[in-house]
Amino acid sequence: MEVFESDILIAGGGAAGLRAALAAAENYPQLKISLVSKVYPVRSHTVSAEGGIAGVMRDYDSFKQHCFDTIRGSDYLADQDAVEFFVKEAPREIIQMEHWGCPWSREEDGKIAVRAFGGMSVKRTVFAADKTGFYMLHTLFERTLKYPNIKRFDEWFATKLLRTNGGVTGLTALDLRGGKMAAFKAKTIILATGGAGKIYSFTTNGNIKTGDGMALAYDIGVPLKDMEFVQFHPTGLPRTGILITEGARGEGGYLLNNKGERFMKDYLPSKMELGPRDIISRSIMSEIKAGRGFTGPYGPYVHLDIRHLGQKIIDEKLPLVREVSKDFAGVDPVYEPIPVTPVAHYFMGGVSTNLHGETEIPGLFAAGETACVSINGANRLGSNSLAECLVFGRAAGLKAAEYCDQVDLPNLNPNELEDEEKNLDQLLHQEGNERVAQVREALQNNMQEHAGIERTGEGLKKALENHEKIAECFGRISLHDHSKLFNTEFTSLLELKNMLTVAESVLMAALHRQESRGSHLRTDFPTRNDEKFLKHTFITRGASGMITQEKPVTITQWQPMERKY
Amino acid sequence: MATDGTQVLTVQRYHQEKSEPFFQSYELRFHEDLTVLDALQQIKDEQDGSLTFRWSCRMGICGSCSAVVNGKPILMCQTYLKNIPSPVRVTPLRNFPIIKDLVVDIDDAVNKMSDVLPYTDHAEEKPLEDGEYQQTPKQRQKIDQTSQCIKCMLCYSACPVYGLDKNFIGPAAGALAYRYISDNRDESKAKRMDALIGEKGVWKCSFVGECSAVCPKRVDPALALQRLKLMGAGRLAQKVLSNLTEKSHEL
Numbered sequence: 001m002e003v004f005e006s007d008i009l010i011a012g013g014g015a016a017g018l019r020a021a022l023a024a025a026e027n028y029p030q031l032k033i034s035l036v037s038k039v040y041p042v043r044s045h046t047v048s049a050e051g052g053i054a055g056v057m058r059d060y061d062s063f064k065q066h067c068f069d070t071i072r073g074s075d076y077l078a079d080q081d082a083v084e085f086f087v088k089e090a091p092r093e094i095i096q097m098e099h100w101g102c103p104w105s106r107e108e109d110g111k112i113a114v115r116a117f118g119g120m121s122v123k124r125t126v127f128a129a130d131k132t133g134f135y136m137l138h139t140l141f142e143r144t145l146k147y148p149n150i151k152r153f154d155e156w157f158a159t160k161l162l163r164t165n166g167g168v169t170g171l172t173a174l175d176l177r178g179g180k181m182a183a184f185k186a187k188t189i190i191l192a193t194g195g196a197g198k199i200y201s202f203t204t205n206g207n208i209k210t211g212d213g214m215a216l217a218y219d220i221g222v223p224l225k226d227m228e229f230v231q232f233h234p235t236g237l238p239r240t241g242i243l244i245t246e247g248a249r250g251e252g253g254y255l256l257n258n259k260g261e262r263f264m265k266d267y268l269p270s271k272m273e274l275g276p277r278d279i280i281s282r283s284i285m286s287e288i289k290a291g292r293g294f295t296g297p298y299g300p301y302v303h304l305d306i307r308h309l310g311q312k313i314i315d316e317k318l319p320l321v322r323e324v325s326k327d328f329a330g331v332d333p334v335y336e337p338i339p340v341t342p343v344a345h346y347f348m349g350g351v352s353t354n355l356h357g358e359t360e361i362p363g364l365f366a367a368g369e370t371a372c373v374s375i376n377g378a379n380r381l382g383s384n385s386l387a388e389c390l391v392f393g394r395a396a397g398l399k400a401a402e403y404c405d406q407v408d409l410p411n412l413n414p415n416e417l418e419d420e421e422k423n424l425d426q427l428l429h430q431e432g433n434e435r436v437a438q439v440r441e442a443l444q445n446n447m448q449e450h451a452g453i454e455r456t457g458e459g460l461k462k463a464l465e466n467h468e469k470i471a472e473c474f475g476r477i478s479l480h481d482h483s484k485l486f487n488t489e490f491t492s493l494l495e496l497k498n499m500l501t502v503a504e505s506v507l508m509a510a511l512h513r514q515e516s517r518g519s520h521l522r523t524d525f526p527t528r529n530d531e532k533f534l535k536h537t538f539i540t541r542g543a544s545g546m547i548t549q550e551k552p553v554t555i556t557q558w559q560p561m562e563r564k565y
Numbered sequence: 566m567a568t569d570g571t572q573v574l575t576v577q578r579y580h581q582e583k584s585e586p587f588f589q590s591y592e593l594r595f596h597e598d599l600t601v602l603d604a605l606q607q608i609k610d611e612q613d614g615s616l617t618f619r620w621s622c623r624m625g626i627c628g629s630c631s632a633v634v635n636g637k638p639i640l641m642c643q644t645y646l647k648n649i650p651s652p653v654r655v656t657p658l659r660n661f662p663i664i665k666d667l668v669v670d671i672d673d674a675v676n677k678m679s680d681v682l683p684y685t686d687h688a689e690e691k692p693l694e695d696g697e698y699q700q701t702p703k704q705r706q707k708i709d710q711t712s713q714c715i716k717c718m719l720c721y722s723a724c725p726v727y728g729l730d731k732n733f734i735g736p737a738a739g740a741l742a743y744r745y746i747s748d749n750r751d752e753s754k755a756k757r758m759d760a761l762i763g764e765k766g767v768w769k770c771s772f773v774g775e776c777s778a779v780c781p782k783r784v785d786p787a788l789a790l791q792r793l794k795l796m797g798a799g800r801l802a803q804k805v806l807s808n809l810t811e812k813s814h815e816l
Contacts, residue, residue, distance in 0.1 A: 042716050043627045098697040101685035103712050110699030142683040206621035242624045327643050437610030480614035483582050486665040489614040
């Protein structure tokens with residue numbers, strides 16, 4: 001078996017992974033950095049981020065204000081020391097991207113432009129039209145080509161993390177094109193594999209968002225934090241779930257019910273369409289329930305109307321909105337309102353880390369959507385996530401590089417490698433009457449039905465029962481394709497295994513949290529309960545299943561109070 | 566739901582371990598909103614798990630699901646079956662080695678992008694504390710079109726020159742080079758130009774324009790390559806002159 005050696009191994013080639021690689025490569029040219037990704041980095045889901053990236057860029061704004069907006073948006077569950085660090089670093093990262101050539105949209109005088117965004121009290125969202133993630137991802141990727149000490153392993157699928165009691169030692173991965181498993185020996189590993197939107201049947205997320213890093217970390221004993229908090233974006237296209245950016249409302253778009261009313265006046269008159277996502281999504285659901293939505297072949301929806309912005313603004317600032325509305329909903333938003341409905345979008349929870357990206361296992365780091373620091377708490381503000389990828393990607397890259405000095409290259413246990421090879425071979429040839437797609441669909445439907453915007457204890461218990469049966473089915477899946485080479489049916493099976501872990505952790509955490517906070521709405525416990533639940537939920541692997549624990553939230557200067565807008 | 570019915574889709578298959586490339590037809594459930602990508606996924610999920618193709622974002626921005634449908638290179642996620650005349654035949658991108666079914670090896674094109682040094686360099690790096698480099702909307706306009714490239718490689722599949730001569734740098738890498746050269750913030754243009762005017766460079770483009778015709782993001786690599794040729798000619802002349810001057814000094 002081939003064994004590759006690296007100082008830093010990064011799993012995932014999206015914004016967080018690439019930023020980590022650049023931070024380490026630029027500051028520590030002597031280090032060997034490996035970037036392992038199941039797709040070419042430019043295919044990573046960062047590419048679909050649209051609206052922008054938040055940071056304090058103007059004199060009228062302040063760190064304190066961005067901190068407060070983020071903490072209030074999080075429904076007071078964010079760790080405030082992490083938020084302070086994040087807010088201070090974000091502008092620096094935006095400038096760094098500019099120096100690397102990222103084509104931010106500009107003001108007339110040549111300065112970086114900013115736009116309004118939900119839950120942000122002033123304009124502080126930097127953008128590149130409405131393809132911000134796309135431009136960032138390509139800028140970062142192209143920049144990595146400058147550094148010979150970053151070695152890419154494109155289209156390699158990570159299957160298992162390796163550790164000893166002393167810390168992380170490496171991972172195993174499948175080379176899709178070579179058709180073989182190989183081992184990676186590393187002093188440090190940074191997980192940057194993104195979120196897990198694909199555990200829902202209706203999501204903005206791309207096909208690759210299957211929570212791989214979360215599941216791999218959980219498997220070796222790292223806690224997953226705050227997994228019950230899943231963000232439903234207010235504006236996805238019916239049928240496909242394709243995202244229509246919050247930037248559309250940031251630029252002045254209206255949400256309308258079937259009476260043509262801007263219904264947000266009844267829910268959040270002070271912010272209207274620019275409220276935080278959890279509140280807007282719930283308001284849309286409430287309009288639909290009250291019979292004020294539209295009915296279509298792919299379910300109920302409301303209207304997002306940007307016609308009054310005019311073609312010039314739309315083409316200049318929201319070109320992708322126009323493109324995808326035409327291509328995937330058959331409407332041209334210059335002339336017609338866009339049908340939209342809430343859709344699973346983002347994981348506030350993830351692999352528990354501190355603000356340097358360190359997990360509980362020495363040498364193992366996580367950053368980006370995979371990680372939970374937490375700056376997002378119970379609800380993330382739009383445009384904080386791209387900044388999070390950069391700030392914590394860099395922090396993890398630098399900390400990992402420092403850590404490399406303190407340790408020697410570990411040894412891998414050959415028996416463990418052989419076992420993993422056998423395990424993969426067994427999965428590839430496993431027999432039974434189930435198919436990957438059926439089991440995956442059962443999992444997605446179960447999550448959509450019971451762990452969506454509204455949850456109840458009863459529903460979650462039922463979902464856990466269903467989940468157990470679905471997990472049993474996994475063992476009876478047989479594949480059509482038994483080849484080693486580029487077997488995407490096999491990688492779908494491995495992804496499904498990861499999705500099972502992530503989905504169960506969401507259900508367990510959601511059942512545990514008997515209150516409503518941010519994105520987590522328990523209709524059987526409709527209010528926030530700080531006395532009992534101003535706590536992070538930790539899910540850890542136990543001898544006989546998942547163990548749920550609580551950890552305190554770090555409060556610095558902002559005492560929890562009623563979340564009012 | 567829209568019109569129901571069935572449709573036949575023919576896909577070029579190739580599993581190295583098994584056989585030479587062959588065509589396989591599948592009957593699938595058709596409805597109006599079905600894209601070529603949806604159709605393939607339906608086949609993979611319900612009929613044949615071994616059918617192999619790449620995809621992720623399904624919204625025309627990640628560039629994974631490139632293929633050739635009825636002879637034309639397209640992104641499968643934004644191509645609706647109802648708009649394609651039957652019979653529908655899906656084949657892998659041309660000009661790249663096939664790995665399996667519709668999956669091709671695009672590393673050569675990715676490496677060519679690397680060769681054009683696609684990153685801004687400043688003669689003297691300004692500290693981050695001093696803020697951004699200015700770029701007016703008008704200056705940004707100059708890089709707007711070429712910076713839209715999603716690296717889907719449809720243009721390489723369409724390019725007759727690259728088909729015959731893998732030394733040619735090709736459309737997307739050319740567009741990428743032009744994107745950085747026309748960026749007012751970049752100060753390493755000469756180095757990049759030198760990478761483009763060598764044997765592997767831009768000269769081979771015969772301006773057929775197929776690359777621009779198939780580009781799903783309207784990047785217009787053909788135009789970028791023409792402009793690079795003009796700039797390249799200037800740079801060559803400059804180099805010849807400076808060589809002459811050096812030589813005359815040596816004498």
